[in-house]
Amino acid sequence: MRRRLISASVAALGLTLAACGGSTTPTAPAAPITIGVSISQSGDFSGDGAALKQGYDLWADDINAKGGLQGHKVTMKYVDDASSTQQVVTNYQNLITVDKVALVFGPFSSLLTIPASTVVDRYGYAFPEPAGGGPQVFNRGLKSIFFVQPAAVEDNLVSYTKWLLSLPSGQKPASVAYATQDDPFTQPQVDKAKSLLEAAGVKTAYYHVYPAETTDFTPIALQVANSKADAVILGTQLPDAVAFAKTFIQQHFNPKTIIETTGPDQGSQFSDKLGANTEGIMVPAGWTPAATAYGNNKFVSEFIAKYGGKAADISADAAEAYSVGQVVDQAAAKAGSIDNAKLIATLHTGTYNTVQGPMSFDATGKPQGGVGVYIEQWQGGNAIFVYPSTVASAQPEYPKKSWQ
Amino acid sequence: MTLVLEAAVLGVLTGGVYALMASGLTLIFGVMRIINVGHGALVVLGAYLSFAASRSLGLDPFATLVITMPVMFLLGVLLQTVFIRPLKTDREALSVLVTYAIALGIEGLLGYFFTANYRQLHAWYDTASFPVGDFRVTYVYLFGFVLCLAILGAMFLFLYRTTFGASIRATMLNRTAAQLIGIDVDRVAAVAFGIGMATAAAGGVVFGITNAFNPGSHYDLISRLLTIIVLGGLGSLRGAVIAALIMLVSEDITSVVISPVWASFTFFVILIAVLIVRPQGLYGVRVRERL
Numbered sequence: 001m002r003r004r005l006i007s008a009s010v011a012a013l014g015l016t017l018a019a020c021g022g023s024t025t026p027t028a029p030a031a032p033i034t035i036g037v038s039i040s041q042s043g044d045f046s047g048d049g050a051a052l053k054q055g056y057d058l059w060a061d062d063i064n065a066k067g068g069l070q071g072h073k074v075t076m077k078y079v080d081d082a083s084s085t086q087q088v089v090t091n092y093q094n095l096i097t098v099d100k101v102a103l104v105f106g107p108f109s110s111l112l113t114i115p116a117s118t119v120v121d122r123y124g125y126a127f128p129e130p131a132g133g134g135p136q137v138f139n140r141g142l143k144s145i146f147f148v149q150p151a152a153v154e155d156n157l158v159s160y161t162k163w164l165l166s167l168p169s170g171q172k173p174a175s176v177a178y179a180t181q182d183d184p185f186t187q188p189q190v191d192k193a194k195s196l197l198e199a200a201g202v203k204t205a206y207y208h209v210y211p212a213e214t215t216d217f218t219p220i221a222l223q224v225a226n227s228k229a230d231a232v233i234l235g236t237q238l239p240d241a242v243a244f245a246k247t248f249i250q251q252h253f254n255p256k257t258i259i260e261t262t263g264p265d266q267g268s269q270f271s272d273k274l275g276a277n278t279e280g281i282m283v284p285a286g287w288t289p290a291a292t293a294y295g296n297n298k299f300v301s302e303f304i305a306k307y308g309g310k311a312a313d314i315s316a317d318a319a320e321a322y323s324v325g326q327v328v329d330q331a332a333a334k335a336g337s338i339d340n341a342k343l344i345a346t347l348h349t350g351t352y353n354t355v356q357g358p359m360s361f362d363a364t365g366k367p368q369g370g371v372g373v374y375i376e377q378w379q380g381g382n383a384i385f386v387y388p389s390t391v392a393s394a395q396p397e398y399p400k401k402s403w404q
Numbered sequence: 405m406t407l408v409l410e411a412a413v414l415g416v417l418t419g420g421v422y423a424l425m426a427s428g429l430t431l432i433f434g435v436m437r438i439i440n441v442g443h444g445a446l447v448v449l450g451a452y453l454s455f456a457a458s459r460s461l462g463l464d465p466f467a468t469l470v471i472t473m474p475v476m477f478l479l480g481v482l483l484q485t486v487f488i489r490p491l492k493t494d495r496e497a498l499s500v501l502v503t504y505a506i507a508l509g510i511e512g513l514l515g516y517f518f519t520a521n522y523r524q525l526h527a528w529y530d531t532a533s534f535p536v537g538d539f540r541v542t543y544v545y546l547f548g549f550v551l552c553l554a555i556l557g558a559m560f561l562f563l564y565r566t567t568f569g570a571s572i573r574a575t576m577l578n579r580t581a582a583q584l585i586g587i588d589v590d591r592v593a594a595v596a597f598g599i600g601m602a603t604a605a606a607g608g609v610v611f612g613i614t615n616a617f618n619p620g621s622h623y624d625l626i627s628r629l630l631t632i633i634v635l636g637g638l639g640s641l642r643g644a645v646i647a648a649l650i651m652l653v654s655e656d657i658t659s660v661v662i663s664p665v666w667a668s669f670t671f672f673v674i675l676i677a678v679l680i681v682r683p684q685g686l687y688g689v690r691v692r693e694r695l
Contacts, residue, residue: 042511042620046520083620182665210664215615215624216418216652219411219659219667226407238522239616249531250542273524273616277531403531 030071033102033338035060036095037076038116040108043083044212047238047269048108048317052130053078055321056105058303063329070332077101081112088112089119096123102338105324108317110134110153110184111212117145126343128328130320134184138364144340145365146347148324150286150356151373152366153185157193157233157284160259160375163387163396164231165200171398173230173256177206179220179244180235186261189284190235205229214240221247231257238263242273249277249403256399259283264378268313271381278378280400285376286356287319288385290393294353295326312382323354410539411660415653417545418614420552423648425607425625426632427556427641428600434576434639435596438488438499442507444626446601449510450476450608451617455523465525465609466551472609473602480601484594507622514619522616530613548610555606556645559599563641572596576639635675637688646686650674 037056040049060074068074077099081088088107095101096119104120106113106129113132120127121144128146133153137145151158164173176197180190187209198204206227210220221244224232232255234244241263248254257280264270264283271278287293289300289311299322300311330353332338335346351360360368375387379397386396429443440446450472457468487506491498529543563569574582575592583589611617611625632651636643654674655667662670678686 041520042515043623044620046515046618046620047522050520208664211668213624214664214667215628216655218414218418219656220664222407222410222414223660242522242524242616246531250533251540252533269521273522273526275526 030068032073032075033069034075034077034099035103035105036092036099036101037078037105038081038088038091038095038107038112039078040083040112041078041080043081044237045083045108045112047266048131048315049080049083051266051315051317052108052321054303054307054315055130055318055323056325058299058306058318059322059325061306062302063325069329070336070338072102072338081107083109083112085112085115088116092116092119096120096125103328103340103343105321105328106130106132110137113137113145114140114184117142120144125340126328126347128324128347130324131185131317133367135188136184138366142365143348143363144344146327146361147365147367148327148354148356148359149320149367149373150359154188154192156189156261156373157259158196159373159387160233160282160284161193161196161200163375164197164202164257167398173202175203175205175227175229176231176233177224177227177229177255178204178233178235179206179208179210179224180261181212181214181237181240182209183212183235183237186235186237189261190233193233202231217243218247220244222251224248225251225253228253229255231255232259234258234260236260236263238266238269241270245274245277245281252403254400254402257282258400259375264383265316265376267315267383268309269315271312271378276381276404278381278383279404280378280397282375282377282386282396283383284373285316285383285385286373287316288376288383289314290384291355291357291391293355293357296355299355319355323356326354327352327359406538407660408657409537411656412653413536413539413541414545415656416649417541417549418656419649419652420549421545421607421610421614422628422632422652423645424552424555424603425611426629426636426644426648427559428603428607429629430633430636430639430641430644431559431572431596431603432600433633434641435572436484436488436499436593437496437579438491438503439496439630440503440600441500441626441630442503442505442510442622443600443604443629444622444624445507445510446476446480446604447608447611447625447629448617448619448622449514450601450605451525451612452514452518452523452608452619453605454609454612455518455525458525465527465613466547469606469609472605476601476605477598480598481594483601484597488597489590489593507626511619511622518619520618520620522618523612524616525609525612527613544610544613548614551606551610555603556641559603560641562599568592568595631671631675633685635678635685637682637685639689640685640687643685643687 040046060076079091081091108131110132113129121142127144133147180187217240241260259282264281265285331346335342351358362368374385376383377386384393385391432440453472454468457471458465533540533542571587571592575589632647636647651671654671658670659667
């Protein structure tokens with residue numbers, strides 16, 4: 001009996017010494033982990049879901065190539081939510097309780113992030129997410145959510161309004177037409193832009209909110225065209241972004257400036273539907289392939305190597321998803337752990353570098369630091385930063401050229 | 405006033421396209437007494453086939469119908485024979501499940517082959533327009549409307565001027581009686597399903613030029629198509645045409661006069677009002693149930 005105890009003690013001592021042995025002693029690799037994500041592979045957000053998956057997969061390749069997340073090899077597990085607010089909740093519930101994934105990353109859109117974040121928070125998981133930045137994401141007292149974009153969604157068009165108001169008085173638009181989906185991502189930013197411009201004395205020529213499930217956008221676009229406004233601000237996703245532009249072309253309505261909240265930032269998914277008529281269309285964006293932010297060159301070159309195409313084809317959604325991985329990697333290194341409670345506590349402090357630039361998070365998970373969202377404009381077949389001048393690679397094209 | 409007139413014209417033109425898509429759905433119901441909830445997916449499939457043919461062969465989207473309509477017709481005959489014909493009992497209820505499964509299968513296959521990215525058909529006329537008074541009419545909607553008139557006209561001629569068309573109408577009126585007088589109702593049903601799918605292909609090409617679509621686009625479509633055939637009267641081609649025009653004109657005018665938020669609501673008010681007065685729809689036939 002005594003001999004057994006001595007043997008066990010020696011073995012335990014050996015293991016302890018091995019564990020404390022520093023770099024000269026080989027350590028057992030940490031167990032592989034699975035990271036769960038609900039992705040929209042069908043329904044309204046399926047295009048964005050596909051881009052999100054590309055970004056997450058690319059980050060998983062990178063992190064595994066450098067030895068894993070804190071030594072844990074990463075496997076991504078995706079489940080389809082069909083763009084449904086019910087299914088996304090079921091998906092995260094299953095990922096956490098049935099699949100017992102180590103970490104979860106966010107889905108696409110505020111619409112899906114809001115219900116998903118409630119269930120994720122209930123299980124004490126950190127919820128870094130790339131695409132849910134509407135006001136309702138942050139006003140429910142959750143401490144586990146982190147929106148990995150340069151600014152909260154409602155501020156997305158602030159740069160654009162600043163630019164409009166900075167134009168010389170003779171060039172400043174006298175009237176603006178607004179139309180937006182009743183979506184928690186699009187409407188808050190359009191409403192904020194409207195209030196800022198109205199406060200500065202810019203007349204509202206048209207304002208209407210339309211249901212997100214609208215399929216025929218032509219009557220709304222006709223009204224915008226009929227308003228003959230100098231500037232047009234649209235709260236869109238990709239299908240309506242394309243539909244509005246096409247109706248304006250059909251109606252020979254060419255305002256001095258057009259900005260759409262989403263769509264023009266989707267690379268070739270946008271340009272292959274409008275061709276040369278993308279020229280001059282703007283979008284608020286925190287990322288472009290040409291940005292000099294942390295790791296962006298590597299991200300762009302690896303993306304093209306893995307998925308083909310050219311830099312202009314890359315969707316901002318993919319960059320945002322990749323940024324989620326970057327933030328989690330740095331937080332895990334800082335915390336020395338992938339434990340969710342430690343990650344949540346760590347993410348509320350410090351600054352994290354991403355391909356979208358540096359960012360930090362306040363107590364509600366809202367991005368801080370005043371990095372802001374820039375203005376991107378299609379010029380000569382590429383979407384490039386045009387405002388503010390600190391990041392611009394070209395002057396804004398104003399007024400926009402005629403349709404072709 | 406110009407805007408209202410413009411919305412009304414737009415409603416008529418797009419209503420024609422919806423009439424074409426809904427005509428296949430109501431024909432299938434009329435002949436087989438099945439509710440084909442997969443019809444929206446068939447329209448989207450038609451759009452994808454035209455997209456593929458247009459890309460690979462360099463054809464104009466409308467010209468691709470020479471290929472896609474026969475292909476969809478044959479596919480319809482096959483689907484009806486394999487999946488619908490075996491349903492012998494409780495056909496109306498089971499058909500909903502079977503056709504929904506077909507829709508999900510089509511959506512999955514399209515996602516596999518074309519990815520979930522949005523696509524759109526291109527032609528010179530998709531952004532071209534011409535002036536009419538104070539507003540502009542887009543060529544693509546006009547061409548789509550002419551296509552719908554041609555196909556619906558051909559379908560009416562086929563149904564009312566041919567012997568096989570008479571067999572289809574007899575089956576729509578009374579399936580059992582048609583069988584008793586020697587009509588091969590299984591063959592009639594297979595052809596009707598094929599015609600329904602061919603019209604879906606035609607509707608799909610216009611849908612694909614005027615909308616960005618992806619494999620999941622059928623959910624929004626089918627809900628609109630079902631409400632059209634309910635208003636028109638299940639099984640009535642004429643009803644489907646009138647109901648499609650009512651839906652699109654009322655929605656478009658409401659959208660410009662009041663708000664886009666109230667557009668669908670207005671149509672449903674009309675739908676409910678009609679159903680209170682005529683539960684069988686505008687042109688539906690009241691069926692006497694067995695006691």
